Amino acid sequence: xxxxxxxxxxxxxxxxxxxxxxxxxxxxxxxxxxxxxxxxxxxxxxxxxxxxxxxxxxxxxxxxxxxxxxxxxxxxxxxxxxxxxxxxxxxxxxxxxxxxxxxxxxxxxxxxxxxxxxxxxxxxxxxxxxxxxxxxxxxxxxxxxxxxxxxxxxxxxxxxxxxxxxxxxxxx
Numbered sequence: 001x002x003x004x005x006x007x008x009x010x011x012x013x014x015x016x017x018x019x020x021x022x023x024x025x026x027x028x029x030x031x032x033x034x035x036x037x038x039x040x041x042x043x044x045x046x047x048x049x050x051x052x053x054x055x056x057x058x059x060x061x062x063x064x065x066x067x068x069x070x071x072x073x074x075x076x077x078x079x080x081x082x083x084x085x086x087x088x089x090x091x092x093x094x095x096x097x098x099x100x101x102x103x104x105x106x107x108x109x110x111x112x113x114x115x116x117x118x119x120x121x122x123x124x125x126x127x128x129x130x131x132x133x134x135x136x137x138x139x140x141x142x143x144x145x146x147x148x149x150x151x152x153x154x155x156x157x158x159x160x161x162x163x164x165x166x167x168x169x170x171x172x
Contacts, residue, residue, distance in 0.1 A: 035098065043094050055090045063087045106131040120144070 025032040030048025040058040045051060055063035107130040115133035118124060118140040127133035142149040 037097060041090060041093060043098060055087070055094060057090060062090050104129050104131060 025034070027046070030046050032044055032046045034042050034044040034056070036042035036056075040056075042056045044054050044056060046054070053065040054061050104126060110128065110130035110132040111134045113132050115127060115136035118133075118136050124137055124140045124144070125133075126137060138149070138152075141152065
């Protein structure tokens with residue numbers, strides 16, 4: 001979705017993505033997919049008769065695309081020449097947040113592969129979209145922000161314990 005919004009498939013690995021809530025809604029006009037941020041700003045794509053984009057703020061549409069579009073064609077966030085200045089603040093905020101997103105599809109062999117240490121001057125990121133460099137990512141997090149590492153470790157334990165209890169519970 002972020003790649004569609006930005007019409008770009010090369011995110012900057014030094015940018016940190018902002019946390020968001022994904023939404024999937026089935027409406028009479030079609031299916032709607034949204035990325036909503038904590039401050040109420042969201043980007044939505046609705047399919048129906050074509051693909052339509054919009055920008056929302058606190059459940060109110062503030063920017064609406066006038067036409068449908070496809071992949072790698074400038075849309076609401078990329079083609080900003082046709083928007084009013086009031087709309088531009090929303091567009092710039094979303095474009096900045098969404099171009100930092102990267103989709104990762106972990107592969108067990110890549111996760112086990114050795115990696116290089118990540119220098120302090122570089123952002124924390126996997127070496128590829130398959131998870132190569134997982135150990136390097138954990139090392140960078142623990143050395144730069146041990147509190148964040150402890151939080152990640154706690155969340156992984158919860159997920160792991162839930163997965164184990166579901167597996168063991170179903171075999172009885």
